Structures are given as structure tokens and as C-alpha cells.
Amino acid sequence: MSGTQERVGTTPAIEGLKQALRRLPGVGPKGAQRMALHLLERDREGARQIADALQHALGKVVHCQRCNNLTEQELCAICSSPRRDHSQLCIVESPADLIALEQAGVYQGLYFVLMGHLSPLDGIGPEELGIPRVEALFNEGSVKELILATNLTVEGEATAHYVGELARSRKIRTTRIAYGVPVGGELEYVDQGTLARAFSGRRET
Amino acid sequence: MSGTQERVGTTPAIEGLKQALRRLPGVGPKGAQRMALHLLERDREGARQIADALQHALGKVVHCQRCNNLTEQELCAICSSPRRDHSQLCIVESPADLIALEQAGVYQGLYFVLMGHLSPLDGIGPEELGIPRVEALFNEGSVKELILATNLTVEGEATAHYVGELARSRKIRTTRIAYGVPVGGELEYVDQGTLARAFSGRRET
Numbered sequence: 001m002s003g004t005q006e007r008v009g010t011t012p013a014i015e016g017l018k019q020a021l022r023r024l025p026g027v028g029p030k031g032a033q034r035m036a037l038h039l040l041e042r043d044r045e046g047a048r049q050i051a052d053a054l055q056h057a058l059g060k061v062v063h064c065q066r067c068n069n070l071t072e073q074e075l076c077a078i079c080s081s082p083r084r085d086h087s088q089l090c091i092v093e094s095p096a097d098l099i100a101l102e103q104a105g106v107y108q109g110l111y112f113v114l115m116g117h118l119s120p121l122d123g124i125g126p127e128e129l130g131i132p133r134v135e136a137l138f139n140e141g142s143v144k145e146l147i148l149a150t151n152l153t154v155e156g157e158a159t160a161h162y163v164g165e166l167a168r169s170r171k172i173r174t175t176r177i178a179y180g181v182p183v184g185g186e187l188e189y190v191d192q193g194t195l196a197r198a199f200s201g202r203r204e205t
Numbered sequence: 206m207s208g209t210q211e212r213v214g215t216t217p218a219i220e221g222l223k224q225a226l227r228r229l230p231g232v233g234p235k236g237a238q239r240m241a242l243h244l245l246e247r248d249r250e251g252a253r254q255i256a257d258a259l260q261h262a263l264g265k266v267v268h269c270q271r272c273n274n275l276t277e278q279e280l281c282a283i284c285s286s287p288r289r290d291h292s293q294l295c296i297v298e299s300p301a302d303l304i305a306l307e308q309a310g311v312y313q314g315l316y317f318v319l320m321g322h323l324s325p326l327d328g329i330g331p332e333e334l335g336i337p338r339v340e341a342l343f344n345e346g347s348v349k350e351l352i353l354a355t356n357l358t359v360e361g362e363a364t365a366h367y368v369g370e371l372a373r374s375r376k377i378r379t380t381r382i383a384y385g386v387p388v389g390g391e392l393e394y395v396d397q398g399t400l401a402r403a404f405s406g407r408r409e410t
Contacts, residue, residue, distance in 0.1 A: 023251030045227030053225035
């Protein structure tokens with residue numbers, strides 16, 4: 001045991017756990033210490049449960065062969081459902097985006113989950129996002145409308161533009177979800193970018 | 206796979222992982238989902254590392270036989286160090302409190318970690334906090350000063366009072382760390398309770 005560890009009253013296993021917990025998104029050094037000590041002091045059963053759930057999910061969860069979302073089967077529940085409309089394909093960046101749309105309950109078509117966005121500086125091109133698989137879906141002929149639901153960021157917009165061009169070149173109708181003032185939003189508190197978008201996207205009533 | 210799970214585009218293993226991650230302090234449903242998806246989408250190596258670190262720490266980390274702090278030996282590094290002053294015993298509520306004091310580097314004595322505070326409504330009495338072990342330390346005769354560093358809450362104060370009485374009845378000098386305006390604190394922004402404490406604790410200069 002080194003002098004430093006003696007000084008701060010901790011141990012190598014606790015330090016290792018703190019380091020590991022910092023891989024969780026949004027967890028810094030203080031948060032990781034709080035989590036590690038909480039689990040070891042008061043919730044060893046919880047610690048065991050987390051370790052088991054991680055091992056279980058790592059063994060079970062794979063990517064859907066069709067839409068790339070996380071699933072435990074070859075085809076996910078959405079892709080294999082006879083109740084979904086196979087003529088619509090919605091492009092999202094992440095499983096969390098897909099879950100948000102499903103929870104809103106407004107869409108009955110299929111998805112493709114890119115697991116990211118185009119980012120050439122990070123070496124993320126069309127291949128890394130599985131865009132050739134989107135083209136293969138277009139080529140199957142059942143997709144009549146492509147709905148672009150990537151994020152409203154520079155990279156999200158570039159990704160939407162790229163996939164949109166591939167659809168348009170095949171004469172597939174291409175739409176982008178609407179961006180503007182959120183429902184219940186008060187103009188006074190809405191940021192300038194959103195207001196600009198709401199104006200440029202205004203429609204006849 | 207149930208209808209609900211199909212609806213939201215998730216899987217039983219992902220849901221199980223989300224449930225497990227909610228046992229981490231400060232992690233709610235949204236945070237747990239973000240963590241679960243991040244690990245499964247982008248950091249499976251991190252997920253494996255967290256599971257392994259948890260298992261390892263659960264197997265290794267025990268309580269110090271003397272001070273009750275978390276350790277990997279029978280006696281922790283502080284209790285077994287010949288450089289620490291065995292005549293001073295500092296009472297803290299948690300390992301995190303001990304770590305904070307060690308990092309401040311102002312104390313060279315020993316500790317006792319209560320792993321909580323007296324809370325009769327939750328069934329936490331002197332036995333549950335290991336206070337009979339503190340009495341046994343007093344009875345060994347080497348402790349000349351008891352330093353109370355429990356938190357400045359109703360329960361922390363009650364706990365300090367209880368342990369302090371045990372020391373005083375054995376004629377052991379008993380002190381409480383000072384509470385008042387923090388270093389660098391501006392009076393304008395200090396809360397009333399702290400100001401009251403700073404006044405009642407004022408000293409001759």
C-alpha cells in the first residue's frame with residue numbers, strides 16, 4: 001500500500017472502483033467517490049446487482065440486424081412487428097432518441113439508428129454509421145418516406161443532408177421533423193436560434 | 206417480450222441494467238437510461254471494467270477491526286501506521302469525512318468511523334454505530350483526547366453529545382471541531398445558521 005493511499009484513508013480496490021465508475025457519463029471524481037463509498041458502506045447488495053446486470057446486458061444485448069438499435073434478438077421488436085408501417089423509415093442518432101419518439105407514441109414506422117453522426121475529424125464517416133445499410137433498405141423498395149430526426153446540431157444537420165440526398169436520388173420522399181418553439185414554451189424564454197428557426201419555418205394557417 | 210417493452214424500443218436486459226444503476230446515489234431514471242445506453246452503445250470495455258471493479262472491491266474491502274473504516278487488511282493503513290498519534294481519537298460519520306480530513310493533512314491521530322449517526326427512528330442506536338468499540342478503545346487507556354467531527358446536523362450533534370459524555374465520564378479531554386464562517390467566505394453570502402454559530406463560537410484575539 002503506497003504512502004498516498006495511506007494518507008487519504010482509502011484502498012487500491014476502492015480507488016479502482018472510483019476509476020471505473022468515472023467511465024459513466026456525467027460522473028466526476030467526487031461523484032465516483034460518493035458512489036463507490038455508498039455501495040461498499042451501505043449497499044453491497046446493490047453493488048452485486050449492478051455488476052450482475054452489466055454482465056447480463058453485455059452478454060445479451062446486440063444490434064438489430066436491420067435497424068441497428070439495441071436488442072436481444074437478431075431483429076428487434078419494432079423491426080419484427082407486423083403492426084409497424086414498413087413504408088416509413090425514420091433516421092435517429094441514438095437509441096435514446098428512438099425511445100423518446102416511441103414514448104411520444106406518434107410514429108408507427110421503422111427506424112434506423114446511426115449510433116452517432118458524421119464527424120470526419122473523429123474519423124466517423126458514412127461507413128461507421130452504417131449508412132450503406134440504409135441504402136440497402138432503400139434498394140429493397142418498400143421505403144416510401146424517409147423522416148430525418150437527427151439532432152439540430154451542425155453534425156446532425158450534415159448527417160441529415162447526406163442521408164436525405166441518398167433518398168432523393170432514389171425519388172424517395174424526404175422530410176425533416178419540425179423545429180421551433182416547444183409546446184408550452186414562452187417566447188420570452190426561448191433562445192434566439194430556436195426563435196430564428198420558428199420564424200423561418202413558419203406556415204400558412 | 207412484452208408490449209410495453211416493444212413500445213419503447215428497449216429490452217429486458219437494458220431495463221434490468223437501468224433498474225440496477227438507479228441504486229447509485231444521485232442517479233434517477235433519465236440518468237440511469239443515459240448510463241445504460243452509453244455503456245452498451247459506446248463503452249462496453251468500460252461496462253466490463255465497472256463490473257470487474259465492483260466484484261473485486263466486494264471481495265476485498267472489509268471494515269478495519271479497530272477504526273471501522275473501509276480497508277483491505279485486518280487493520281487499516283492508518284491504524285497500523287507507527288507514525289500516527291495513538292493519543293488522539295477523531296470520531297467521523299463516514300469514510301468520505303475521513304478522506305476529507307486526511308486530504309486537509311491537518312490531523313495525525315487515529316479515527317473511529319461510525320458509518321452513520323444516531324437515529325432512533327431508523328433503529329440506529331449506539332450498538333449499530335459500534336460505539337461499544339469506541340468505549341473499548343477508551344478503556345485501553347491510550348486515548349488522551351477525543352475529537353468530535355460528526356456533521357453539524359441534529360443527528361450529528363446528538364451523536365457527538367452521546368460519545369462525548371462517554372469520554373468525559375472517563376476524564377478524557379473532549380473537543381469538537383470549530384464551526385463558523387468558511388475561509389474565504391463573505392459574510393453577505395453566509396447562511397444565518399452559520400453566522401449564529403460563528404458569533405456564539407467567537408474567541409478573544
